Amino acid sequence: MEDLEKNNREKILKSSNEVKKAKNILKMSYITGNDNFDEIYDALEQISEDYIFIGNMKTMVFKYPAPFIKRVGFPTEIMQNPFTYWKNIIVESDWKKFQESTLNVLKGESKYQNIEFRVKDVKGNITWLRKKSVVIRDEFGSTVTIVGNISFLGKQNKIDPITGLMKITEFFKNFNKKLEKEYIENIGMMIIGVDDFEQINQLYSRQIGDKVLKNLANVIQYNIPDDIPLYKLDGDNFGLILENVDKDEVRDIYSKIKDSLGKIHFLNEENVAINISAGCAIFPKNGITYQELYKFAVYSLLYCKKTGKNKLVFFSEEVIENKVKHFEILYFLKQSIDNNFENFEVFYQPQISTKTKKLKGFEALLRWKCEKYGNVSPVEFIPLLEETGLISLVGNWVLEQSLKTFKSWLEKYPDLKISVNLSCVQLINKNCIPDFKKILEENEFPRENIFFEITESTTVSNIKTLKEIYEEIKALGVNIALDDFGTGYSSFGILKEIPVDMVKIDRSFVKDILNSSFDVTFIKFITEICHNYGIKICIEGVERKEELDLLEGLNVDYIQGYYFGKPEPEKVISEKYLK
Known part of the structure; x- marks a missing residue:
């Protein structure tokens, strides 16, 4: 002693x-x-x-x-x-x-x-x-x-200066201390991350991003027991060490934090919508060292963000398999791009006038075939392109290919419109407008025949900043379509702020339309508002004649969906629709 x-x-x-x-x-x-x-x-x-x-x-x-x-x-x-x-x-x-x-x-x-x-x-x-x-x-x-x-x-240098929380080194140190306790049955390592945080930094500023992290830290601390310290990890991630807990207790902690986020406004001066994803690995089931558990918790978080976000995922074999596939697909994607966009192809889906049932135009949709996994869904490979920043290269390629293909079609059908999707990640790239302008000029394409489709659900929370980008796009002389309308946070408010020419109502409002009076009322209401301001309405995902019959009575302008045609390659489209 x-x-x-x-x-x-x-x-x-x-x-x-x-x-x-x-x-x-x-x-x-x-x-x-x-x-x-x-x-x-x-x-x-x-x-x-x-x-x-x-x-x-x-x-x-x-x-x-x-x-x-x-x-x-x-x-x-x-x-x-x-x-x-x-x-x-x-x-x-x-x-x-x-x-x-x-x-x-x-x-x-x-x-x-x-x-x-x-x-x-x-x-x-x-x-x-x-x-x-x-x-x-x-x-x-x-x-x-x-x-x-x-x-x-x-x-x-133990404390993160933005949030006032202990840093990742203390997180690891304290986790090791808990491993040394004799009465420990299990320890949960939960990592919480902000969904699409990089977009907040890019669309607003680093200062706004820092303020979001600070406010989020306060919200998390308020909603967890006092005996559970919160740590600030790398990037936008936060860490919790949960002693002797089961999965239901972990879920309860996550749900309480998530529910609280839905009840507050993060920043008074900006309408910033915040969602969180979380990954959790548990000692000793998933690993016996903090290095293993941290790696697996991070894998679980990434898997969560890849498969829908805004939820909690526990580590499993599925997470590992997905991580391996993730790296392999990314490798093959880069290889395809380096080989002059080999294995990429643009498909086209018809858009029909509701009243005349005549062809109005096509939406260009990107497809990719992997050497190992075959045809990979855009839902899987496009987020990878966005995460790596490759989406701008591929997006510009899609635009250029679509205009070249469509130019030959316009010789016979000069009134056809081409719709090309733009990723939100593309839009916040400082070179996007100059790139679009260069492609349009080089292809000498009639700009009144082009619609740039921008997904509402990814832009609406950033409406103030993106309004300037939309106006720059409009200055190019093209049309703007707001895609997936109704799935975001402030759908009605965006119509007031953003200069759009067409609203595309998401399939989720169509699939139950025969039984849902709400969906019927929603489509009717939006159609009347948009028509008052000269905005056209396109309904996505129409698959049955009964849906079409009902939509005709709602006075919508255009229909798109499997009932009229699936997305298909250029050659098939030419033979089927443009002879």
């Missing part, structure tokens, strides 16, 4: 020279009987980068520096029995260890203190502190003074 106390003493005094100096200076202070305390305390403050505090162990009068009390909300610099104020700011689950550690020092059971804990500052932010102190005794061995320093751990 003597050796242990000696080691602790040496460690604390070595890491805090201020405490050594304080011991000598405070022998002269009024707390120990000297009158020039203020001068001495000011001198002590000047030699320390942290917050120095001192206390009279007989009177229990303590003094804290003015900057510190201002930050944490203490009422005054000098106070008696300050522990009530400490209890008011310390996170509840950290109070017990703070109390026990402090009492051991006050009772003389321990001469030194070195403790880390969380507090809420005057702004309500949770931050980590480290408190070090040493007891000074008189010549008779009686405790007369306690002196120490308090530091905000953000100064020591």
